[in-house]
Amino acid sequence: MSVALAVTVRNEQDLLRPNLLHHHHLGVEQAFVYLDRSTDGTRASVEALGFVRLAASVGAARYAGCEALAHALPHVDTHVTARQILDIWDAMAQARAAGLAWLLVVDADELVTPALDEAGPGALRALLAAVPAEVECVRFPTLEALQRGEDYANVFAEATLFKRDPGRFRRRVKDPLRGRLVTARGFYGHTVGKSALRLSVDAVPRTPHRFAARDGSALRAATAGHLLHYYCCSFDAFLAKFRRFSDHPDTHLWQVPVEPLKRLWRDVVNHPGFTEADLRAYYRAWVAFDERAVRRLRRPTWLGIVPRPPAVVEVTAPRRVFAALAGAPVAAGA
Numbered sequence: 001m002s003v004a005l006a007v008t009v010r011n012e013q014d015l016l017r018p019n020l021l022h023h024h025h026l027g028v029e030q031a032f033v034y035l036d037r038s039t040d041g042t043r044a045s046v047e048a049l050g051f052v053r054l055a056a057s058v059g060a061a062r063y064a065g066c067e068a069l070a071h072a073l074p075h076v077d078t079h080v081t082a083r084q085i086l087d088i089w090d091a092m093a094q095a096r097a098a099g100l101a102w103l104l105v106v107d108a109d110e111l112v113t114p115a116l117d118e119a120g121p122g123a124l125r126a127l128l129a130a131v132p133a134e135v136e137c138v139r140f141p142t143l144e145a146l147q148r149g150e151d152y153a154n155v156f157a158e159a160t161l162f163k164r165d166p167g168r169f170r171r172r173v174k175d176p177l178r179g180r181l182v183t184a185r186g187f188y189g190h191t192v193g194k195s196a197l198r199l200s201v202d203a204v205p206r207t208p209h210r211f212a213a214r215d216g217s218a219l220r221a222a223t224a225g226h227l228l229h230y231y232c233c234s235f236d237a238f239l240a241k242f243r244r245f246s247d248h249p250d251t252h253l254w255q256v257p258v259e260p261l262k263r264l265w266r267d268v269v270n271h272p273g274f275t276e277a278d279l280r281a282y283y284r285a286w287v288a289f290d291e292r293a294v295r296r297l298r299r300p301t302w303l304g305i306v307p308r309p310p311a312v313v314e315v316t317a318p319r320r321v322f323a324a325l326a327g328a329p330v331a332a333g334a
Contacts, residue, residue: 001129003027003196004100006091008034008057008084008208010244012108013041014236017049018156018322022111023104024051025321027125030100032091034058036083053094058086068204068214072253081208081253088205096199102128104196105208106227109237111156111318112140112194114225119317121324127224128196136201136219137211140194140227144187146297146312147288150235150280157322159233161294161312166191168297168311173286175264177271184261188287189231195221207253228315235283239276242269 005028009016020031029051035043036057046052060076063069063086075082088105095103104112104124113119114127131138143162145155152158163169166186173184192209203211203219213219232238245266250258258266265287269279289297297311 001102001125002029002100003102003104003125003128004029004091004095004098004199005031005104005106006034006088006095007031007106007108008036008080008087009042009108010036010038010080011040011042011240012038013045015108015155015230016042017045018154019106019108019111020046020049020052021325022156022318022321023106023124024049025121025325026112026114026119027122027128028104030095030098032087032094034083034087034090036080036087055090057083058090060086062086063089071206075253078249079253080248084208085205088208092197092199092203092205101199102196103199105194105205107194107208109230109233109241110194111228111230112196112225113228113315113317115317116226116313116315117317117320119321124225131198131222131224134220135222136198136203137221138196139221139223140196140225141223142187142189142191142193142227142229143313143315144189145228145230145233146294147188147231147233148290148294149233150284150288152234154322155230155233155237156228156318158319159230160314160316160319162228162315163187163297163311164313165309165311173261173264174282176274176282177264177267182260182264187229187231188261189229194227226315228318232287235280238265238283238287239269239279242266246270 005023031052033052033054034057060073072082072085092103114123143164145159146161146163170185172181175182194209197203197211202214206212242265300310302308
């Protein structure tokens with residue numbers, strides 16, 4: 001059972017290499033990396049990895065007139081999501097030509113893990129090999145890393161506490177541009193997860209998260225493992241994400257509005273009136289969770305009386321992967 005991966009990146013030199021090494025350890029044989037207007041050292045950080053194929057993000061001209069991509073082609077110049085869809089389509093073709101069986105799609109700040117506490121060599125390949133033949137795609141539901149630190153050497157190995165129930169997250173966030181507080185609900189990022197497609201299926205990437213049959217009908221899907229989303233998990237990641245987002249319109253594809261919190265943080269990060277020191281202080285106060293909030297989220301009761309699962313869960317599988325890659329032992333319980 002052979003597995004490919006597709007990822008579109010812009011200026012992700014800190015995250016992309018460890019991301020690819022993690023998924024290669026789990027069984028990804030070939031990674032198709034598309035550089036979307038990158039200007040940093042992203043290419044140099046991964047070009048020596050033998051399992052990686054690098055290319056520029058696919059332009060509209062290559063697939064002009066492709067009916068399967070009609071939902072994305074008109075938006076390629078304005079929406080990174082549309083460019084991702086074309087890149088996924090291109091990766092599907094290349095992976096099929098190479099005889100690969102599955103294609104997994106992620107972003108640079110996302111890791112797939114079959115289990116929360118263990119991820120041995122080839123674990124993802126084994127998971128997909130065990131999927132019943134009638135299943136056409138596998139969906140990995142989202143856990144979002146709890147934003148609690150400002151700086152990491154390797155966030156994938158160091159951040160182990162994850163939000164698991166969007167309904168349990170609600171906080172007031174400052175809007176310094178309008179001098180008011182706004183309410184942020186749920187995860188900061190997405191809750192829709194990511195998918196792996198069986199490449200023998202005639203499917204189309206409807207979004208970077210979901211595939212559909214060529215006629216638009218739903219695929220036969222199974223849910224397994226988790227997608228670990230390290231969304232704005234450090235100050236540098238927060239700054240980089242919303243600087244990349246600076247030219248994004250106020251709507252996603254098909255005129256769906258961008259979430260208010262993301263529009264706010266885009267405008268704050270790119271406002272000329274804020275210094276980097278101002279933005280770091282803002283991140284610490286209004287994005288990251290302090291230790292008091294962490295203790296509250298870890299409580300196994302409601303109102304100190306009614307038992308209920310904590311709002312966060314410990315995930316140690318990536319730490320074990322990177323320890324294995326470094327040839328270092330992992331302490332029991334780590």
